[in-house]
Amino acid sequence: MHNDRLSLPTPTVHKIRRLTTGVLGAALLSTALAFGPVAPLTAMAGPTPDGFADLVQKVSPAVVMITTTQTVEAPTQAQPIFPDGSPFSDLFKDFPFQNMPGGEDGSPRQPRHAQALGSGFVISEDGYIVTNNHVIENADKIQIKFYDGSLLDAKLIGTDKKTDIALLKVKTDKPLPFINFGDSDKARVGDWVLAMGNPLGQDFSASAGIISARNRELSGTYDDYLQTDAAINQGNSGGPLFDMNGEVIGVNTAILSPNGGSIGIGFSMASNVVKKVTDQLKEFGETRRGWLGVKIQEVTPDMAEAMNLPKAEGALVSEVPDGPAKDAGIKAGDVITSFDGSPVKSSRDLVKRVADAPVEQKVRVTVMRDGKEQTLLVTLGRRETAETGSDKGTDKPAPSQKDQVLGMQLESLTDETAAQLGMPAGSTGLVVADIDENSTAFDKGLRQGDVIVEAGQKPVTAVADLNAQIKAAKDGGRKSVLLLVRRENEPRFLALPLD
Template sequence: MLALISGVMVLAQVLMAQARPESLAPLAEQVSPAVVNITTTTVIEGRTGPQGIVPEGSPFEDFFREFQDRNRGNGDTPRPRRSSALGSGFVISEDGYIVTNNHVIEEADEIEIEFFPGEGQPVQPLPAKVVGTDPTTDIALLKVEAPMPLKFVTFADSDTARVGDWVVAMGNPLGQGFSVSAGIVSARNRELSGSYDDYIQTDAAINRGNSGGPLFNMDGDVVGVNTAILSPNGGSIGIGFSMASNVVSKVVKQLKDFGETRRGWLGVRIQDVTDDVAEAMGLDAAKGALVTDVPDGPAKDAGMLSGDVILSFDGIEVEDTRGLVRTVGNTEVGKTVRVVVYREGKTETLKVTLGRREEAERQASRSGDDKDAPEQTEKQLLGLSVSVLTEELRGELNVPAGTDGLVIMSVDEASEAWEKGLRAGDVITEAGQQKVAAIADLEARIDEAQEAGRKSLLLLVRRSGEPRFVALNLPE
């Protein structure tokens, strides 16, 4: 019996050894020519005085003012200064299309692409132009004009990635140059806060500068785009997130074809169907999406009502609100689809002609701009005291011109926000992967996340110009 057990253990060890590649060098050599370093440059307007460097009244104030005066030149106007940032990306076509994260190139005045050194590769960095961006999924598409066909990589079907599969991350972590790290798929279908999230969680080391770089499977195809990490200190602790390639490839195609995204829009507010709601409505199972409101739009035109439960959309069964939002968004704008709803104990089929989500959001924004209600300037949310970024605060914190967001004025030291490293002076520029410029914007993102049944909200926070994603739990 003992001999049998020993034999089984030896066999298991042999199988594990066979499953693990002896070396990742052949894979790294195969795909590295398509991985690029991205350097962005932003011109920041000069400011008078030593704001943001030393406190007012400090004994060092005169010293810093003299230092700034010397750097202004002969004129009275402070010199603009250039701020640089680093990120990663990868080539997806021989004619020079490159994928990266939107937050890597956002608001950049200049973008340079540095290629992996090797035969047949561009030796000098090449300037890149922005083809299009999608802040919702944090994806950007760039284009360079190279003197030769570029080596490129292709997207994998991320739905085939399994928990436990080996993956390799490549990029430019902490500005150290081309680097490779390996790990496994730790989890699938992670949702950080956005409506279109489909993240692959990995323990492959991802650090600042890896953003926008590829996550490869063992076939050398891109299974994800490295986007965010969870960390108390900004460094890798083995919890990284890559936007799934099946999401990225659809976004990239639209950016390439139109220069922008064009997502389908149904025009309803929805929530998940819980067990008690299903029982109260007479449904056999807690699935589908419960319609809570039907504002003017495609669904209202088709006769959809508040209280309807959407069971299927365009022939696809609806499991929950998240699945419906993603399915609708991936459907062609202007397409007429069949939507099966449960209403008063029976099903009905409605024909809905989809609108375009981006246009609906622009109209809603314009409508909100017309409101005369005074805007709140400071509020306590998620353990943070946040304030609108005024010009006075912009000057005190040295926030670059063109950066909009909410300033963190103070942080509750007993809160999760404090534990995750948020501090006074940080600037929240996005929440739920949408820009925030007013307190009402942050409140709306919190409400949307709670209505969709999500447990956390992803914030994009900038400190001294450096971006970092932080996910905060929402109140129950």
């Protein structure tokens, strides 16, 4: 969605990409000087710590550098090479080229090996290591380098693309220093944090900052990011974000940046999400998320009034295909208000809690139907199995009809549309199906094919959600509403005037 170079000149979110050794060789080294878990530090008193040296010294032995090697096929056709943005690129892009000989003797070109670097951290003395999936994706060989310079080959245990987490394992004849996961739910905005990794080709590096925000959602159904202003850059991917007790509360994954460098807006996947994923990868080699088998959407205030609900909470069931929910008697039009004994605040809340529940577990689901509560017993299925069958895409907000808002014709995102726009299955939002070129939205850079993911920092899955946020902004005396917009799955914030 970056085809229009003049539109949306605001910062964009970049994955913290792997660095090739020929461009920016990064190296975060870790030692095995201390054995067993890193001892936690006493929380620093006062608003500002005296320094981070003790913390760095304690945790650094468990932080590692990850080098991957991948075989890249040689091109079969000649391609002219011009600088990015060169007018010659457009001039020659439509011209066919003859097959490219491998050399002066005409021999075929051979596949080449590309290297990339990232970060990770050891979570057990027997050699389990956590990193990002995008650090090791498609790698033929994975190697871990420790602080003392020793190298160990790593085996891929499993990955989870939905949270961008991968679990590796090295064989070792001695216990490795490791670090523990902390409770990310206890992290507060304003708490000090320490990020460690291999930024921009530099050796081991530590940077400090605070938690700027919690519960950020960037690209997936199960996202739960901590936002931090600690400097993280390309090469920090997969590295840990520590609290002041020396426990990992996040895995550094993405940054908001206009140029790929740190501007103080970084995102770390919350440790409580990561730990659940790594536990499953360690036990099964894959994730096993619970599956209810419903299509759901948010309950808006208008819906709550129309349905005589006391609050605009819960998850409205719009469709029930064959699956656990249908077998248990859940129907379209039900509003799920409680899952496994705890209230359901929103559709996203329900999706996460269902995913965290064990497969084949029997849970009580309370629904509002015709103004009365009913409790049903549901045996959960497995999300990954459902996604490979005809029921793919359930347990997510359902599509709505097109509608006009501020000069834009909007429709809810479907899996089919998401695939066309380069977004993962399960993504939610509002697609700009058409836009008035005389509208303020167009002037601000919105284009057909953009996906509005959030408005007023609240997720939107239906036009009613966007209208509700617009109304809330106006009622609050604001002249614009903050939108999170995705183009080619790259998110950007945009303040859209309401006049």
